[in-house]
Amino acid sequence: xxxxxxxxxDLTSCDGCQVEILNLEDSLLDILGKIDLVNFRIGKEVKxxxxxxxxxxxxxxxxxxxxxxxxxxxxxxxxxxALGACATHGGVQANINFMDENEVKKAAYGEERLTENYDVKxxxxxxxxxVDFNIRGCPIDKHDFxxxxxxxxxxxxxxxxxxxxxxxxxxxxxxxQFQKKGKCLGxxxxxxxxxxxxxxxxxxxxxxxxxxxxxLKAGLRIMKENNVSDKDILNMxxxxxxxxxxxxxxxxxxxxxxx
Amino acid sequence: xxxxxxxxxxxxxxxxxxxxxNLIAPVRENSLVKFKKIANPDEIExxxxxxxxxxxxxxxxxxxxxxxxxxxxxxxxxxEKQRIFFGIRPCDVHSLLVMDKLLLEExxxxxxxxxxxxxxxxxxxxCSKSGENCFCRSLGTDDLKEGYDLLFYDEGNYYIVKTGSxxxxxxxxxxxxxxxxxxxxxxxxxxxKKLSQDQIEKLRESFNSDIWKKESAICFSCAGCTTTxxxxxxxxxxxxxxxxxxxxxxxxLDASCQLKNYTGVAGGHVFRDERxxxxxxxxxxxxxxxxxxxxxxxxxxCGRCITxxxxxxxxxxxxxxx
Numbered sequence: 398x399x400x401x402x403x404x405x406x407d408l409t410s411c412d413g414c415q416v417e418i419l420n421l422e423d424s425l426l427d428i429l430g431k432i433d434l435v436n437f438r439i440g441k442e443v444k445x446x447x448x449x450x451x452x453x454x455x456x457x458x459x460x461x462x463x464x465x466x467x468x469x470x471x472x473x474x475x476x477x478x479a480l481g482a483c484a485t486h487g488g489v490q491a492n493i494n495f496m497d498e499n500e501v502k503k504a505a506y507g508e509e510r511l512t513e514n515y516d517v518k519x520x521x522x523x524x525x526x527x528v529d530f531n532i533r534g535c536p537i538d539k540h541d542f543x544x545x546x547x548x549x550x551x552x553x554x555x556x557x558x559x560x561x562x563x564x565x566x567x568x569x570x571x572x573x574q575f576q577k578k579g580k581c582l583g584x585x586x587x588x589x590x591x592x593x594x595x596x597x598x599x600x601x602x603x604x605x606x607x608x609x610x611x612x613l614k615a616g617l618r619i620m621k622e623n624n625v626s627d628k629d630i631l632n633m634x635x636x637x638x639x640x641x642x643x644x645x646x647x648x649x650x651x652x653x654x655x656x
Numbered sequence: 657x658x659x660x661x662x663x664x665x666x667x668x669x670x671x672x673x674x675x676x677x678n679l680i681a682p683v684r685e686n687s688l689v690k691f692k693k694i695a696n697p698d699e700i701e702x703x704x705x706x707x708x709x710x711x712x713x714x715x716x717x718x719x720x721x722x723x724x725x726x727x728x729x730x731x732x733x734x735x736e737k738q739r740i741f742f743g744i745r746p747c748d749v750h751s752l753l754v755m756d757k758l759l760l761e762e763x764x765x766x767x768x769x770x771x772x773x774x775x776x777x778x779x780x781x782x783c784s785k786s787g788e789n790c791f792c793r794s795l796g797t798d799d800l801k802e803g804y805d806l807l808f809y810d811e812g813n814y815y816i817v818k819t820g821s822x823x824x825x826x827x828x829x830x831x832x833x834x835x836x837x838x839x840x841x842x843x844x845x846x847x848x849k850k851l852s853q854d855q856i857e858k859l860r861e862s863f864n865s866d867i868w869k870k871e872s873a874i875c876f877s878c879a880g881c882t883t884t885x886x887x888x889x890x891x892x893x894x895x896x897x898x899x900x901x902x903x904x905x906x907x908x909l910d911a912s913c914q915l916k917n918y919t920g921v922a923g924g925h926v927f928r929d930e931r932x933x934x935x936x937x938x939x940x941x942x943x944x945x946x947x948x949x950x951x952x953x954x955x956x957x958c959g960r961c962i963t964x965x966x967x968x969x970x971x972x973x974x975x976x977x978x
Contacts, residue, residue: 610931
């Protein structure tokens with residue numbers, strides 16, 4: 398059987414998730430024995446055009462030409478996988494959606510490089526195209542990348558566990574950030590990260606994205622009981638997941654005191 | 657048999673045990689008491705209110721490789737190492753007895769659990785005071801009739817030690833400064849949460865009560881309760897093939913009835929789709945379904961589900977509202 402043609406692409410992002418793939422030193426050669434990696438900007442000089450069996454895309458859609466690019470990749474691919482927080486939820490650069498555009502550009506690029514043309518708001522891939530699977534996190538856990546490839550290669554439909562970060566936080570025997578009277582997005586956020594932030598005494602800021610089955614009001618209620626300001630909560634939410642229906646819903650609940 | 661043993665002699669005893677490298681005991685780490693492997697008995701915390709996290713992780717891991725396979729063979733991952741647990745509270749010993757009912761049922765034994773259990777010595781330590789969320793007295797799990805090799809009662813200047821097995825007798829026989837006694841150990845536990853059998857019985861009439869919806873409104877389904885409950889042992893099983901696809905391993909992963917996809921089935925249907933149904937299920941399993949099946953409560957009254965709930969949901973309070 399021919400090896401599946403896989404392309405790894407990037408839109409607006411830091412390339413960190415792709416670097417994580419290159420960091421798979423122990424298994425990268427085994428992986429390349431199973432797939433035909435035909436396009437991988439940061440890892441391969443020669444690139445082939447589509448069609449692709451699997452396209453893996455890092456980054457958010459932040460420029461007009463990226464809208465066309467992601468649509469073209471989607472058209473050329475049987476399976477599309479979003480790679481990392483930018484692709485799944487807009488990422489850090491989605492802060493531009495809530496701030497003065499020119500101020501952000503100046504802070505990011507300085508006066509002299511203000512030519513970068515980020516002319517649309519930063520959106521996750523799913524805003525423009527259908528995404529089949531997510532590899533979550535900022536950055537991704539490289540083992541999630543291997544896992545999803547393995548499942549596809551043996552013909553399984555990759556399944557996510559849908560557990561909150563809290564479960565993994567308990568496995569690591571931490572003291573709950575809420576019980577320390579702090580803020581945390583752990584109970585609202587997809588696990589799979591082994592609760593790396595709370596285990597190092599940093600509150601979860603939600604890089605793996607909101608759970609499908611979250612209880613927003615309950616989360617906000619506790620943070621408000623712990624005297625976390627609305628601004629702090631919103632800043633934390635939009636750090637990685639400045640997506641409309643999540644951020645705006647939280648903003649509205651906070652504004653109306655409805656939690 | 658019952659003995660009085662001086663505290664000094666117990667310290668010497670633990671000295672020898674820790675030298676074996678198999679001693680696991682409570683240790684204070686920042687604000688938490690955790691069960692850890694002990695190299696030096698000075699690390700052991702004797703005066704603690706039951707630990708926030710139980711000893712479950714030594715018997716049912718959150719992630720455990722069950723076996724490794726290749727084309728020709730299967731290699732079971734069986735724990736053969738001897739372990740000695742000192743300082744487990746009676747309620748947690750009861751939790752092992754509950755797990756035994758589930759996982760050591762004749763003909764359906766879980767060999768991974770069985771071996772860990774078989775190779776573990778239990779030296780329990782009765783509590784001197786109750787924690788704010790303890791309700792072991794209401795469930796009769798504050799003391800032990802079985803399930804221990806040795807059971808220590810702190811009597812101030814000395815311990816009363818009960819032996820509960822041949823292995824326990826052997827250990828005691830090696831102690832020099834000991835005296836047989838007929839004295840009953842003191843029973844200092846007070847100020848606990850209370851939960852009566854009558855109140856538990858009310859669950860039989862409360863399945864359709866609207867209390868479940870009301871009380872679960874502040875629940876995140878974070879699974880803090882089930883993850884830290886010493887008698888919650890639900891798991892998922894996953895195969896993880898190696899990249900050659902000819903070898904790999906089968907892994908058991910902790911699961912929680914509080915998560916929506918826990919009752920998801922092929923075709924996409926979810927039986928307990930609403931949070932309140934899952935919330936209710938945990939309480940019914942602990943206090944009704946398990947009682948119907950095995951004759952006693954699954955809950956051991958340690959209060960960890962209360963202690964570990966970020967939303968301060970208190971199961972005992974809810975049961976008392978029925």
